[in-house]
Amino acid sequence: xxxxxxxxxxxxxxxxxxxxxxxxxxxxxxxxxxxxxxxxxxxxxxxxxxxxxxxxxxxxxxxxxxxxxxxxxxxxxxxxxxxxxxxxxxxxxxxxxxxxxxxxxxxxxxxxxxxxxxxxxxxxxxxxxxxxxxxxxxxxxxxxxxxxxxxxxxxxxxxxxxxxxxxxxxxxxxxxxxxxxxxxxxxxxxxxxxxxxxxxxxxxxxxxxxxxxxxxxxxxxxxxxxxxxxxxxx
Amino acid sequence: xxxxxxxxxxxxxxxxxxxxxxxxxxxxxxxxxxxxxxxxxxxxxxxxxxxxxxxxxxxxxxxxxxxxxxxxxxxxxxxxxxxxxxxxxxxxxxxxxxxxxxxxxxxxxxxxxxxxxxxxxxxxxxxxxxxxxxxxxxxxxxxxxxxxxxxxxxxxxxxxxxxxxxxxxxxxxxxxxxxxxxxxxxxxxxxxxxxxxxxxxxxxxxxxxxxxxxxxxxxxxxxxxxxxxxxxxxxxxxxxxxxxxxxxxxxxxxxxxxxxxxxxxxxxxxxxxxxxxxxxxxxxxxxxxxxxxxxxxxxxxxxxxxxxxxxxxxxxxxxxxxxxxxxxxxxxxxxxxxxxxxxxxxxxxxxxxxxxxxxxxxxxxxxxxxxxxxxxxxxxxxxxxxxxxxxxxxxxxxxxxxxxxxxxxxxxxxxxxxxxxxxxxxxxxxxxxxxxxxxxxxxxxxxxxxxxxxxxxxxxxxxxxxxxxxxxxxxxxxxxxxxxxxxxxxxxxxxxxxxxxxxxxxxxxxxxxxxxxxxxxxxxxxxxxxxxxxx
Numbered sequence: 001x002x003x004x005x006x007x008x009x010x011x012x013x014x015x016x017x018x019x020x021x022x023x024x025x026x027x028x029x030x031x032x033x034x035x036x037x038x039x040x041x042x043x044x045x046x047x048x049x050x051x052x053x054x055x056x057x058x059x060x061x062x063x064x065x066x067x068x069x070x071x072x073x074x075x076x077x078x079x080x081x082x083x084x085x086x087x088x089x090x091x092x093x094x095x096x097x098x099x100x101x102x103x104x105x106x107x108x109x110x111x112x113x114x115x116x117x118x119x120x121x122x123x124x125x126x127x128x129x130x131x132x133x134x135x136x137x138x139x140x141x142x143x144x145x146x147x148x149x150x151x152x153x154x155x156x157x158x159x160x161x162x163x164x165x166x167x168x169x170x171x172x173x174x175x176x177x178x179x180x181x182x183x184x185x186x187x188x189x190x191x192x193x194x195x196x197x198x199x200x201x202x203x204x205x206x207x208x209x210x211x212x213x214x215x216x217x218x219x220x221x222x223x224x225x226x227x228x229x230x231x232x233x234x
Numbered sequence: 235x236x237x238x239x240x241x242x243x244x245x246x247x248x249x250x251x252x253x254x255x256x257x258x259x260x261x262x263x264x265x266x267x268x269x270x271x272x273x274x275x276x277x278x279x280x281x282x283x284x285x286x287x288x289x290x291x292x293x294x295x296x297x298x299x300x301x302x303x304x305x306x307x308x309x310x311x312x313x314x315x316x317x318x319x320x321x322x323x324x325x326x327x328x329x330x331x332x333x334x335x336x337x338x339x340x341x342x343x344x345x346x347x348x349x350x351x352x353x354x355x356x357x358x359x360x361x362x363x364x365x366x367x368x369x370x371x372x373x374x375x376x377x378x379x380x381x382x383x384x385x386x387x388x389x390x391x392x393x394x395x396x397x398x399x400x401x402x403x404x405x406x407x408x409x410x411x412x413x414x415x416x417x418x419x420x421x422x423x424x425x426x427x428x429x430x431x432x433x434x435x436x437x438x439x440x441x442x443x444x445x446x447x448x449x450x451x452x453x454x455x456x457x458x459x460x461x462x463x464x465x466x467x468x469x470x471x472x473x474x475x476x477x478x479x480x481x482x483x484x485x486x487x488x489x490x491x492x493x494x495x496x497x498x499x500x501x502x503x504x505x506x507x508x509x510x511x512x513x514x515x516x517x518x519x520x521x522x523x524x525x526x527x528x529x530x531x532x533x534x535x536x537x538x539x540x541x542x543x544x545x546x547x548x549x550x551x552x553x554x555x556x557x558x559x560x561x562x563x564x565x566x567x568x569x570x571x572x573x574x575x576x577x578x579x580x581x582x583x584x585x586x587x588x589x590x591x592x593x594x595x596x597x598x599x600x601x602x603x604x605x606x607x608x609x610x611x612x613x614x615x616x617x618x619x620x621x622x623x624x625x626x627x628x629x630x631x632x633x634x635x636x637x638x639x640x641x642x643x644x645x646x647x648x649x650x651x652x653x654x655x656x657x658x659x660x661x662x663x664x665x666x667x668x669x670x671x672x673x674x675x676x677x678x679x680x681x682x683x684x685x686x687x688x689x690x691x692x693x694x695x696x697x698x699x700x701x702x703x704x705x706x707x708x709x710x711x712x713x714x715x716x717x718x719x720x721x722x723x724x725x726x727x728x729x730x731x732x733x734x735x736x737x738x739x740x741x742x743x744x745x746x747x748x749x750x751x752x753x754x755x756x757x758x759x760x761x762x763x764x765x766x767x768x769x
Contacts, residue, residue: 006459006468009411010376015435025432029440029464052464056437 007058016057022090024054026083033077033087045070047077047087054090059097068094069104073204096206103205111201111210118195118217120165125193131168132191135175139183148183153225154190160227161191162198162218164234178233189231192221198234237261237552238315240302242290242491243322244268247526247537251322254545256282260552263314265290265304267487293319293495294586296597297521297551318521318551319495320544321505323485325527331478333384339454342476345379345391348398352377352475353406371475373407378458378473381414383445389418390533391479396424396431398477403434411437411471413446413458421533439463482531495522496583498710504530511708515544518710519583520597523547561616562598563605565591569612576604576613581710601709602680606719618680620688623673627692630669641695641761642669645754646681649674650708651744652700658747666751667758678702679712686723686737696736696761698754703741713741733764 017024033047034040040047045067053062062068068091077087101108113122129152136150151157159182167175182189195217202211222230237260241248244266255262261281264271265288285304291311292303300316329344336342343351352371371377381387381395392414399410412431417440419425432438439446439462446460458471484503492499498507498518506512506529515523525544526532532540563584565576570590577585584597585604593604605613616622629642647653653674659666671694675681678701689697699720701713717739724734738757742750 006470009437009469009471010409014409014437018435026429049465052462056465 009056013057013059014055016059017054017093020054020090020093022054022086022093023083024051024085024090027051027055027085028083030082032080032082033085036076036080037071038074038076039070039072042070043067047071050090050094051085051087054094062094063097092203092206094206095204096208098206100205100207107201107205111205111207114197114199114201114214115210119197120199120201121169123165123168128168128196129193131172135172136179139176139179145180145183148179150179151190153193154188156226157190157228158188159190159229159231160222160225161189161231161233163191163196164198190225190227192225195221198232200234237317238263239548240265240300240314240316240319241322242266242319243324243528244271245322245324246272247324247528247541248272248320248322250537250541251320251525251544251548252282254541255548258545258549260548263316290491290494296584296586296594297519298596300521318523318548320523320525320548321488321491321495321497321517321528322525322544323487323491323528325531326483326485327480328483329478329480330380330385334380334448334478336448336450336456336476336478337454341454341474342450342456342478345381345394345398345477345479348477352398352402352408352477371402371406371408374409375474376409376411376472377402377475377477378456378471379410379412379477379479381412381479382418383413383415383441383479385481386416387418387479388482388531388533389421389424390531390535391482392418393421393424393427393533393535395477395479396427396436399436400427400431400434403431403436408475409435409437411439411473413439413441413460415441421535423535439469482527484527488528495519497522497524498581500530502530504528506530507710508705509708509710510706515540515547518581520599521551561618562595562600563593563602563613563615565593566612566614569610571610571612573609575607575609579603579607579711579715581712599676599709601677601712602675602682603677603709603712603715606680606682606684607715615680618675620684623685623688626671626673627689627694629693630671633668639762639766640668641758641766642671642693643667643696643698643754643758643761644671644673644689644692644694645698645700646673646675646678646685646689647700648678648702648707648713649676651702651706651746652742652750654744655700655742655746655750658745659751662747664747664751665755667754670754670758677707677709677712678716679707679709681716681719683719683723686719690727690732690736690767693767695764695767696738696757698757699737699739700742700750700753701739703743706743732767736761736764736767 029048031048037047039045043066050067071091073088073091075088110120114120132150136148139145140148200211200214202214239255239260239262241252241262241264248264249272252262252264256279263283265285267287267289269287271284271286287307289305290302291305293300295301298317300319301313302316303311303313305311327346331338379395379399381392395412399412402408402410419428442463444461446458449457456473456476458473461468488503488505492505497505499505500508505524506517515525517524523544526537526540567590572590577587577591582597582599584594585591586594600615602615602618605615632640647656656672678699681699686697699716701716704713707713720737720739724737727734740753
């Protein structure tokens with residue numbers, strides 16, 4: 001963040017973000033957040049500066065700044081904060097203020113795809129089913145797992161599980177472990193063929209309506225397939 | 235009137251204490267050099283008397299029996315008797331405009347002025363008239379408060395600033411900003427007050443290295459420019475109103491009072507030296523108390539407690555029977571040469587002059603400073619002279635097989651510090667030197683050259699003097715005098731061919747049992763290595 005023009009403090013509305021339940025006004029500037037933050041220093045990012053800017057009501061700078069998007073929202077800052085300031089929540093609130101078409105590219109595209117197709121990758125249902133069945137066939141070839149199949153869209157299963165998009169993209173090996181456990185335990189389980197996405201990037205863009213849509217779809221799947229329990233491994 | 239208390243002062247502290255004592259039906263006289271006295275205590279009471287335009291000229295006597303000469307405006311004076319004296323002068327506040335290059339005007343004021351000038355009087359009190367209303371700031375305007383920025387300020391200054399900001403934010407709709415350096419929220423209730431102000435929207439800007447710059451326009455308004463310490467961004471603040479903090483100082487009247495009443499003052503001039511033994515409202519003189527801004531800078535929130543504390547202290551003085559004059563200092567009139575050394579040195583002002591120095595037994599605390607310093611050896615305190623310690627100065631017989639040399643050590647200990655430390659060390663089972671004779675004295679100021687020499691004469695191989703830490707001596711200077719004598723004796727020892735390291739002076743606090751044992755043990759080792767004192 002570079003600037004040469006002084007900011008007129010009188011024009012700032014210090015009460016602007018008072019309604020946020022984040023306690024930003026109680027900052028003691030001790031900098032424990034800055035010290036604990038794993039991405040502190042990247043492009044000058046410093047959680048303490050953000051807290052101060054929120055407290056002063058510096059809206060336009062916060063919205064334009066890259067800093068809130070550098071934060072990984074890991075929550076270490078909040079854990080160490082002696083005043084209990086909810087810093088990751090602050091970051092989300094700031095992110096929510098940005099125009100949606102100015103949300104950083106990868107998050108923006110992923111969310112758009114998720115809304116349109118049900119998953120961040122924009123993977124068509126037949127491709128998804130193909131991949132799952134392909135993985136199931138590989139498992140069936142292993143000794144002890146003869147006859148293994150993946151129960152897609154099974155009605156009345158005990159467990160319904162969502163899928164993290166990377167598991168059907170680059171990390172298919174990682175699915176096998178828990179499927180094998182299900183098999184060995186004789187578990188009654190299923191995976192929905194539509195709206196199977198387990199991630200919810202509305203969390204990262206500060207977009208509550210989108211988060212609600214994504215969660216709503218999982219609820220719909222549970223109702224449609226009459227599943228008893230949800231396993232949401234994201 | 236044996237119980238009558240003299241209160242010196244003319245502000246809320248004096249009137250508060252007066253009211254408290256009157257409610258306990260104790261007679262008082264309030265004296266002030268001001269022309270008018272505080273009005274709120276004007277109801278006639280046979281117990282209460284106010285003397286305005288009155289100075290304190292002289293004071294003799296001791297607790298329970300002071301004779302004070304009051305000076306009147308017509309040049310006359312009158313002697314009066316008082317049991318006790320309370321000094322309750324208010325402090326003075328000087329605004330620090332010049333530190334920031336600001337000049338006072340409608341838009342720039344001191345913290346004390348702020349309350350009167352920033353708030354409109356209640357509407358019911360304002361009669362409809364042609365008198366223009368004071369120029370009050372409007373909602374939405376900005377007030378900047380400068381607190382402890384270029385010079386450190388006292389927490390009570392911050393407290394007043396925060397209270398004012400809180401009122402301005404809540405009642406007047408102003409935006410307030412406090413520019414400060416160290417936010418001193420250590421006093422009771424301050425952190426809660428700070429959070430209240432934050433919730434109300436008060437903005438704090440803290441500075442560590444670079445301070446803001448101030449530009450006052452011809453109209454008096456101030457533009458403040460600074461780099462925010464946290465965001466490292468440049469800001470400007472246009473203050474419609476600027477409130478500058480003040481330095482607190484003791485009343486200039488305290489200087490005379492301290493001289494006339496023979497009271498120790500601290501470096502700032504408050505009538506209470508920096509000595510924990512004087513807390514809360516005591517002075518070095520029994521029967522004379524210092525309250526409120528007469529003893530230090532106190533936050534307004536503490537005034538109520540201070541008034542109660544002082545009144546209770548007076549009541550307990552009235553109640554307490556004077557200590558029996560037992561083993562107090564005695565001056566042998568025949569030997570006294572009237573050099574007045576004792577008069578100058580007595581920390582309790584217990585030596586009065588009546589053609590010759592006389593000990594006021596009630597005020598004497600038996601510190602022994604006078605006896606130790608009297609050049610004519612005319613002063614004695616029976617149980618503190620060398621003869622009284624003769625048994626303790628005799629060498630402790632050697633124990634064990636007697637093959638190795640075990641030094642005989644004598645330790646002079648102030649009973650308020652090292653005496654307790656030694657007792658604690660013994661109780662805790664810490665190792666103490668085998669042949670250590672401990673002589674407790676009421677104050678290390680009682681340890682005269684004579685005592686130290688007597689120890690060496692009685693075959694001590696090493697002598698220790700334990701005093702209180704500097705600034706912690708109940709008798710104010712006893713430890714310093716003891717240290718001075720030790721330096722002197724070391725020189726003498728050197729001249730007569732004795733290793734000066736056979737005398738050790740050390741300061742201790744009463745809770746330092748381990749340090750006592752360690753110091754004594756190390757000294758024992760050192761003297762054992764040096765061998766017996768050759769005679």
